[in-house]
Every structure is written in C-alpha cells, then in structure tokens.
Amino acid sequence: MCLSVPAEVTELLPGDMAIVSIDGVSLEISIALIDDLAVGDYVLVHVGYALAKIDPAEAERTLELLRELGSVAQELRP
C-alpha cells in the first residue's frame, strides 16, 4: 500500500483527473492535490492520487551527485 511510483502524465481529464503511464500501463488517477500539471510532467503516484510533481532538474542533479560519490570512492580505494 505504501508504494509510490513515478508516472508520466499522458492526458488531463475534467474533474481533477488524469491518465498517467506507469511503465507503459495506463492508469486513471486524481490530480486534485497538485497545482499546474501539464502533459509530459512526471508525478509520484500513491493510492490513486498524484502526491507530488517530480522536478527533472533536481533529479538530474541528484543523479550527477550519485555518480560522483560512486566514482570518487573508487579512486580512493583502487
């Protein structure tokens, strides 16, 4: 139940609903908890609701940091 998964918004529907794609599987969810959503945005989905928007720039920053952290250690300890 506690799982939340990243999903891409593929269609906005009336009544604060949207269709999202999770690994190619379409799902209708509520977007009542999110402001300003557009098709192509990624959201965190939990029990049928979008909980938060995923920020692509922040995601990339974290990934870069992770790569760096992972490789610096390699240099320290060959």
Added chain:
Amino acid sequence: MKYADEFRDKTIAQGLARAIGTEADPQRAYRFMEFCGGHTHVIFRYGLEDLLPANVRLIHGPGCPVCVLPASRIDMAIRLAARPQVTLCVYGDLMRVPGSQGQSLLRARALGADIRMVYSTLDAIRIAEQALDQEVVFFAIGFETTTPATAVMIRLARKKRLKNLSVFCNHVLTPPAMQSILESPDIRALGRAEIDGIIGPAHVSAIIGTEPYGRLAKEFGEPIVIAGFEPLDVMQAILMLVRQVNGGRYEVENQYSRAVKREGNHRAMVAVSNVFELRDEFEWRGLGPIQDSALKLKRPYAKFDAEARFVMHELPVVDNPACECGAILRGVKSPVDCKLFGTVCTPETPIGSCMVSSEGACAAHWTYGRGRDYQLRRA
C-alpha cells in the same frame, strides 16, 4: 521506468558502499533506523545490508500502517461489516491482517460480509453512488501519504450530497511516532538498540515537508535524512547520515529533492486540515497509546464519521502473547527472536501484523533474508 531505473544502478550502489566504508570510522558503531516499511522492503529486496560495513547497521522501524494498527481496530471493522446494511471498502493490504482469535476481513468476507477491496478512495465514492440503499464505509488507514486521499473523498462526498458514505478513520502521524520511539526507555537504555540517525520517508515529506522533523532532530540530537525509495536513494541517505554523525551534526537533510520540498505540498495539507483534526490519543500496535498521534474528523464533517454514526465501541486489545511485533516495531528485537517466526507464523498464516504486509519486518525477513538469519541463529 523513468525516475526509477536510473536510481537502481548496481555499479553506483557499489561505489556508494565503498564511500560509506571509507568514511565510516571503524572505531564506532552507526545504527540507523529506517522508519518506513517501504524502505525496509527496498533494503531487503536489494540486499543493501550486505553492501554495508559491519559497523553500519540498519534497524527496521514501525512505519507500516498495517503493522501498527491494533488488532482491536480490525475487530471493530469486522463487527461493523457484519451488519447487513453495511458495505466496507478497504485497501487490499488490510484483508489478511489478523484480528483477535484468528479473525480477519478475508474470513469475514468468506462468511458473507460485504467487504470490497479498493485501490483508491474514489472507488468508494463510485460504490456508494451505485448502492444508495447501502451504508458504504471506507476503512481509512495510513500515514500522511494516504490521508489527503481520504480528505478529498470526504469533500467530494459532501459536494455530491452522498448520505450513505462514511469513514472509519485510522489515520496516523509520522513525527509523533518517531518521537515516541526516541523517547521509549528500551531504545534509550544502554546496550540496547540505540539509534544514531533516522532515514525518513520521502512520500510522507512530499506532503508535510521536512520542517516537522526539525524539532525532533534538535531535541534528541538525532540526524535525520529524508530519503527516496530506490536503492541508490537509501545508500546516499546512509552516506549522508554517516557524514552527519562524523561531523557531530544533527540536522534534517533532504536526499529526495526531486519531489520533496521543504514546505511540502500546501494544497494537500490544506485539504487535510480542512477535514481532520488531532485525536487526543490513539493506540498503536507495539508502541502503545501515543498522544496527538492520529486524526479524527472535524466537527463540520462529523456526520461522515462511522464511529459515531454506527456507535462503534472501542474493543480491548488482545495480541498473541508470543508475538514479538511490538519489540520489533520499536527496533529492539529482530524477527528471528520470535519463537513463531517461520514455524507457526508465515506470510500464508500470519499471527502478527508484521508478517502480513510486504513492508512488515517479519514478512521482509521471511521473503528475502531468511537463509542468512537461520545461519546467524545457529551460529
């Protein structure tokens, strides 16, 4: 899956493990509690503990809503569902949670109760609209992540003037539970499971932000890192905690900046505070009663409160005395310390709640770690 697969890279995970190994001081122990069962599940599934040096240990916390729900609340729901006019809607995870005397919602349904599994609170709305002569009750359970969904449902029910929908509210709050653990005497006692840092759940903070933990970090001198649910997220959070411990810092840091903002999700918090207010006290399985740790409906929404509508009485808590879930949820015992683990109690025949949800410590141990545990036990 975008924003998931990139955060599962094995080479980077091994690099992070080396960084943790390099930076962790071999002279000291690092005991970090992952509060949330979602993290427990990821840690077991990807074998993250095996990547860590021996002096960096993870303690599995109580953050699984199914695991902390007292058996008496299940009993109350079963009693309610037994009424002929009631249709009970529940999240699937709840179906097999043991009540007292071997009862469960699954058995109650087999015996004829109208119990429906729903994926979303909006399903409960649909069911209520289709069966106007039935009393539809949503069994609301969960931490801050599921509460907004219940709030939206109640607001929608009011807007649609649905008179046959109500809520059996069991929503609980993360920060007070964390505080209760940090204050619990067996955690603080010397030589027991002391905690040097906490991994906080990202999806809870996606709603409430990182602020609510500030006081806890300061008051208890506990580093807290809010982390996502992919293996690299957890590994990075552990490294961040090691660095805080080494630097003598105790701050709230946010590893999951891609979806967690310091201030949280304002819209969701407003939805929740419009509909819910604090309950004076709520009984947690394993942790006992905790003040101001759960929610109830506000007065303007009182007619949606199933406990009042159906005069549901609190029932006494009766747990199997051999079940160690309580100590396991506080992180002072491990599932293998339980006599029933893997013998009488398995995911097919759960005795305690920790064996039911895949996020429970006992179920995670059984599914992913039992070989290692049995070796440890024999040694």
